Amino acid sequence: MIKRLDEFALGETGVVKTVEGEGMLRRRLLDMGVTPGTAIFLRKKAPLGDPIEITIRGYELTLRKTEAHLIVLEMGGRK
Template identity: 70%
Template sequence: MLKLLSDFAVGERGTIKTVTGEGRVRRRLFDMGVTPGAEIIMRKKAPLGDPLEITLRGYELTLRKTEAACVEAELL
């Protein structure tokens, strides 16, 4: 099932399918390893529900919901 990374619940795993967004955010996501094919786990949400923390490529990455909404992933 395809869904936006921002909609993932804590503990859910997925494989990234597409990355949209404008230049700077998209480039930054790519550079941090958020590329199609990468596997991610939603680790946790900050106390106020945003930003999010995901595990990817063996490290922890934090990003905001708005930025996570640029990423579409296949739920595993």
């Protein structure tokens, strides 16, 4: 199943298919390791519901739902 990262529920895992957006924002995401084929685990949501915290490449990254919306993932993936 294909889902965007902002639609993930707590504790769900997926593998990145594409990263949308453009310019600096997109390259920042790529720089931080959000590249196709990478597994992402939704670890936490902030007390006010946004931003979210994910585990990727062995570290914790936080981003807003608007940025998370740019990341398209295949649900499940490697465990």
